[in-house]
Amino acid sequence: MRDFLGDGIFNADGDTWKLQRQVSSHEFNTKSLRKFVETAVDSEISGRLVPVMKLAAGDKTHQLDFQDILQRFAFDNICRIAFGYDPAYLSPSLPPEAEKFAVAFQKAIELSRQRFASITPYYWKIKKALNFGSEKQLKIAVDQVREFAKEIINRKKKQLLIQSGHSDEDILSRFLVSGHSDEDFVADIVISFILAGRDTTSAALTWFFWLLSKNPKVEAEIFIEVNKDKSSSSELSSAYDEVKDMVYTHGCLCEAMRLYPPVPVDTKAALNDDVWPDGTVVKKGMRVCYHPYAMGRVEEVWGGDWAEFRPERWLEREEEGGGAGKWKFVGRDSYTYTVFQAGPRICLGKEMAFIQMKRVVAGVLRRFRVVPVVVEGVEPVYVMDFTAKMKGGFPVKIIEREGV
Template sequence: MLLLIILIPLLSLLFFFFFFLNSNSNSNSKVPKSYPLVGSFFAFLANRKRPLPWLSGIMQVSPSAIFVLRRNYSTRQVFSGNPAVVEHILKTNFSNYGKGHVFNRTLTDFLGHGIFNIDGDTWKFQRQVSSHELNTKSLRKFIETVVDTELSDRLIPILSSAAKQGTVLDFQDILQRFAFDNICKIAFGFDPAYLLPSLPQAKFALTFEDGVRISSERFSAVHPVVWKFKKLLNIGSEKRLKNAISEVREFALNMIKEKKQRLGENESLDSLDLLSRFLSSGHLDENFVTDIVISFILAGRDTTSAALTWFFWLLWKNPEIESEILNEINEKSESPVFDEVKDMVYTHASLCESMRLYPPVPIDSKEAVNDDVLPGGTVVKKGMRVIYFPYAMGRLEMLWGSDWAEFKPERWL
């Protein structure tokens, strides 16, 4: 009875806060109020399905494009679209800002200790190894061959067939399949054949998608204890995640064993994928190689397809820009592939402008290792997260002028 007496008014108060904030969240772009114990939790909850527009609206009316939110009773987060702040955390004072415990704990199950989930010396080592391999001419040639084959044998025939027959395609899905085939061939030397004319439900692609989606959903959980509890009991989404991780890693380990055997037979390095290159360079630890290759697949899969999807959508909305790009392609198409891409200035500018409005990674964050003061005076305490916000930055009048909403490649020329 005593418990009921305490709970009823408490629940009533919580519901009042939720519905009050929910009814005003879509129209109010100001920094939401912070309440005792709960902070701005209910504002986050009310806008959980539209976080980018909501947070961008706050950024657009915030002085110096920076604001602080208290997510709950203990968590304060700094959001910034100020270039000086971004440069500070990603360059000037880079050593003080890492991915942090929360980020690492959330993604370790899927990414392990791959380059996108680590800090410090381990990150530096993986970056050196990756940079060395990615900058070789032989790998560039390999990537060129892979992408050209995927274009000529799969993507163009599918689009040509759809155009002739008047078939409607989900272009985002097509480009995701295109990107996934490419990155798997480049990373593993494995062809998932996800972009066949039948648009198959390739098992590895679907399993990888489940792993990425469920891991990402952990960040939007009401509280981390929710997904941790489900993981402990091995139920619901966490059970599915466990199965997906097991299948992805088993696949990767089998590929590693196969590559080791083939490398022992002196396969030509010029035709090798990233996995083979890591192994042939002496990096034979299976967990290390698995983690880094899974990270590369994650990096190349969604970012590439998202960038291309928005790019072609913007060209469809702006036919005059499409014509300019086609003219430039026709002029430069006689050159070798890398030379012609390098010389396509207007096409490059159009891609930059597309990613200004729709960046493949719209928001990212770092955790402060020690206390710090950001440019402009915002105090950051050890353990606080500083969130830099490319999506909002592309919409700031202070950076791009009053015509920021227009698609204008000329900004970059």
């Protein structure tokens, strides 16, 4: 992955990783970043997602690939958060500059992934040395992504000079202001962030909406929740609190990702010889994988009904005046539920991801019903990539709810 990700956080170890982790986790915990994320998500929902869905709802024969729509949504969103740039990938009139960036990014991921599928690493290494075939294309795509990232970095630097160091809210500006101005290094950082935020939330939401369509009672409960929160939120109460309170929806998202984790499998390499508590011997250099898809389906952990979509396994009713009250979220530890990984390299964007996903769920379900166009009894196929995908997309019809 080095050609594409360089020393970005996903690909780094040791001091470079530590530095990026420290600066990012500090920034991720600031209220201002949270606020910025909410504003970016909300404007993408009202300015793009809702209009696109309204348009689809207006024509009863119109099918949308909802997986594609959610990916475009997430790409716009993460670009705005990572480097304060809006590619407008979800807008109907796609600006050519944006398309080029989005397409180059997609190609760079796809071609990097192909290396893993190569029969022997020598094969792609020879192609790389001779600069031909897929390796030549990879180089072109990576160069395009980097050029574009650097252009944005330079624009930002100039802007910061004009604003005498006063930072914008995006992650790139935060790194630049904290004294990290090496172009290649900050380009690495933003590229990793875009990768992290691009396909994960969209994968989670694709499967979430599929599961809802099969579980109308769950959808009805979420509908009540998102409308209750809307009516109770005064202008003064922060939007973050509104989302924080969507406890039932939170349980549903966790349950959807247990069955269909956005990152299906994750691989590490042992730095030194090790012996695990159960006696397993791991030698230096060995590859070790953990497998959230399989771990979410283990009967000993999740019970005999592991195959069922049952959000209540994450929820409890609080007692209120002798009767059943509000839902309370009952989390599982991160080593049992490994969807966001665990330990020092646990996902940095978990909270940000939930904010984004809950706001999309509320924004969509308040206004629309998402109805899959599938042959009765045929289940969509979960494909394992770096992130999970629904094979062939997720064709849906959009129905606007009455009276909204």
